[in-house]
Amino acid sequence: MDALNKLNVLSLVLSAVLVAMACVKSDRVRSWRANVNPSAPELPDSAFVVARVVFLGLAGIGVYLAVQGFGVSDDGSWSDGELASAARRTADDLDGYTFRADDAGTPLPFTDYASLIEDKVIQNGGGDAPEYGVTVDPSGTNTLTDASFTITADGTDTAFCAHLERTRSKKDDYTPPGITGGEGTLTYQGYRLKTSLRKGEC
Structure with missing residues (x-):
């Protein structure tokens, strides 16, 4: 596998991680923050909505770039x-x-x-x-x-x-x-x- 294909695969893996992060329940995040820093202020629901939108947007960009990269890789090599x-x-x-x-x-x-x-x-x-x-x-x-x-x-x-x-x-x-x-x-x-x-x- 050449360097470009490795980069494309990495982009897909990172996109999958971002999607997984967007799917984490807000209650679990609040519980984790409370254990790490009990005095931290409570996060509003709107913060989780924004975070999910950002994560999913970045994941979509990563998938798009990976697909384009695989196309470039295919055009640059013989099957x-x-x-x-x-x-x-x-x-x-x-x-x-x-x-x-x-x-x-x-x-x-x-x-x-x-x-x-x-x-x-x-x-x-x-x-x-x-x-x-x-x-x-x-x-x-x-x-x-x-x-x-x-x-x-x-x-x-x-x-x-x-x-x-x-x-x-x-x-x-x-x-x-x-x-x-x-x-x-x-x-x-x-x-x-x-x-x-x-x-x-x-």
């Missing part, structure tokens, strides 16, 4: 459902994803896909999920054609493993217009991803 939904949508988005090699004909390294996955998860998080707090860790056994990434997020212990297979896709090659034939032909090689997702770390 299990939010991460699950975002991870599945990300896997769907990247399944069949195409890209082209750079000028040297070198495919993008899989480390670049960690940031791509992170961006996609955040985009697919929905309105209640924060736009930060996602971590994508590549597996230590990744190769140029096969790689896995563990997806986690702040606020939840749930993790997902995204598995990517990269294949050469000639149909996705790209030759800029106006450059044809001979040694001057420039073609960017195309690649395609096959993506799957499972729950748990890679």
